[in-house]
Amino acid sequence: MPFVIAVPKEKAEGERRVAIVPEVVQKLTRAGHEIRIETGAGAGAFYPDDLFTAAGAKVVSGRAELFQDARVVLSVQPPAPDDIDQLAEGSIVIGFMNPSRNPESINRMCDRKVTAFALELVPRITRAQSMDALSSQATAGGYAATILGAAHCPKFLPMLTTAAGTIRPATVLILGAGVAGLMAIATARRLGALVEAYDVRRAAGEQVRSLGAKFLELEINAEGQGGYARELTAEEKAQEQQMVSAAVARADIIITTAAIPGRKAPVLITKETVMTMKPGSVIVDLAAESGGNCELTQAGKTVTEHGVTIIGPTNLPAHVAFHASQMYAKNLQQFLALIIDKEGSLVSEFSDEILASSLMVHAGEIRHTPTRELLQGGRS
Numbered sequence: 001m002p003f004v005i006a007v008p009k010e011k012a013e014g015e016r017r018v019a020i021v022p023e024v025v026q027k028l029t030r031a032g033h034e035i036r037i038e039t040g041a042g043a044g045a046f047y048p049d050d051l052f053t054a055a056g057a058k059v060v061s062g063r064a065e066l067f068q069d070a071r072v073v074l075s076v077q078p079p080a081p082d083d084i085d086q087l088a089e090g091s092i093v094i095g096f097m098n099p100s101r102n103p104e105s106i107n108r109m110c111d112r113k114v115t116a117f118a119l120e121l122v123p124r125i126t127r128a129q130s131m132d133a134l135s136s137q138a139t140a141g142g143y144a145a146t147i148l149g150a151a152h153c154p155k156f157l158p159m160l161t162t163a164a165g166t167i168r169p170a171t172v173l174i175l176g177a178g179v180a181g182l183m184a185i186a187t188a189r190r191l192g193a194l195v196e197a198y199d200v201r202r203a204a205g206e207q208v209r210s211l212g213a214k215f216l217e218l219e220i221n222a223e224g225q226g227g228y229a230r231e232l233t234a235e236e237k238a239q240e241q242q243m244v245s246a247a248v249a250r251a252d253i254i255i256t257t258a259a260i261p262g263r264k265a266p267v268l269i270t271k272e273t274v275m276t277m278k279p280g281s282v283i284v285d286l287a288a289e290s291g292g293n294c295e296l297t298q299a300g301k302t303v304t305e306h307g308v309t310i311i312g313p314t315n316l317p318a319h320v321a322f323h324a325s326q327m328y329a330k331n332l333q334q335f336l337a338l339i340i341d342k343e344g345s346l347v348s349e350f351s352d353e354i355l356a357s358s359l360m361v362h363a364g365e366i367r368h369t370p371t372r373e374l375l376q377g378g379r380s
């Protein structure tokens with residue numbers, strides 16, 4: 001039996017994305033579901049209410065009407081505790097959950113017996129690629145980082161041969177060549193820059209080179225579990241710092257994306273290294289929220305130190321909210337297909353590998369073990 005799917009306007013500061021776009025509304029309404037969207041929910045991403053109405057959604061004002069009888073809530077950020085209080089027991093919320101930053105929401109969903117799926121926990125297996133919101137949003141973030149860096153850089157990125165002389169191309173250094181880093185490389189190459197990149201996973205080298213960038217190699221290969229990086233030993237860290245410092249001094253724009261799941265971001269650029277950089281150069285630190293890859297990064301701020309602009313964005317995908325929302329909404333549409341059966345009803349068990357892995361809260365329990373360990377100490 002079809003049901004009501006509610007999409008609230010995101011409340012978090014600076015969040016311009018929306019969890020559904022008109023194209024996805026059309027697909028879901030065609031399957032018989034009622035899509036209810038809060039008025040203005042798409043405004044930050046430039047999807048006006050009338051486009052949602054035309055696609056078949058019901059645009060409502062106020063959370064009370066939005067959540068009434070809703071079986072599923074689609075969101076970008078986790079719902080706030082007062083929103084959770086308006087959800088019926090057994091309703092399902094799907095979005096990024098970020099439990100270490102939103103413990104109250106996770107605990108409240110537990111108390112209210114709301115089921116929560118965390119998109120950041122979707123396993124990175126081939127079958128789940130179309131619902132991999134971490135990747136789609138990292139793609140948006142990597143693109144936005146290069147554009148932001150270029151906008152703050154006082155140089156052209158491409159080589160120019162003009163009547164007023166020849167301009168050398170800018171050098172862009174990318175530290176961390178995962179999904180965001182590779183997109184940042186591709187964008188910088190399209191803008192004509194010389195690009196160098198480094199990652200502790202040697203496997204990234206081939207991808208970096210295939211994008212036309214130079215891969216900086218160390219003897220280290222720190223590929224850990226599931227294709228993610230492991231933490232480096234003290235000796236490896238020292239080697240890395242030395243090589244990175246030399247590359248940093250050459251660069252006009254540096255984009256750092258290095259992350260280790262569940263840990264503070266590794267420091268790749270120290271205060272001392274920043275002092276060796278050319279004045280006017282720019283660092284865009286994508287790891288700002290998890291501590292920063294540069295020692296001088298301040299999350300959410302742009303600071304200038306020794307003539308170097310250091311940008312610490314906290315939500316870069318929101319800078320390209322239109323397309324970031326489109327990709328995110330498609331990820332959600334694919335994920336939803338796993339919890340809806342042939343009759344259009346919600347499935348009652350979540351044994352599918354993707355559902356089981358991303359199940360954060362269910363039937364009054366935190367199902368994701370690391371989150372349970374992190375939060376439940378505080379509850380007893």
Ligand SMILES: NC(=O)c1ccc[n+]([C@@H]2O[C@H](COP(=O)([O-])OP(=O)(O)OC[C@H]3O[C@@H](n4cnc5c(N)ncnc54)[C@H](O)[C@@H]3O)[C@@H](O)[C@H]2O)c1
Nearest residue numbers: 124125135176177178179199200201227229257258259266
């Ligand atoms: N469906 C799939 O199969 C799928 C989808 C997306 C990503 N992946 C893989 O998952 C892995 C992680 O991707 P991600 O973008 O989410 O990574 P991430 O955001 O966890 O980290 C970003 C990058 O930082 C690198 N890094 C960590 N410590 C570093 C250090 N000290 N110095 C330099 N670089 C450092 C990591 O190796 C990674 O490439 C990659 O192997 C990627 O190809 C697979």
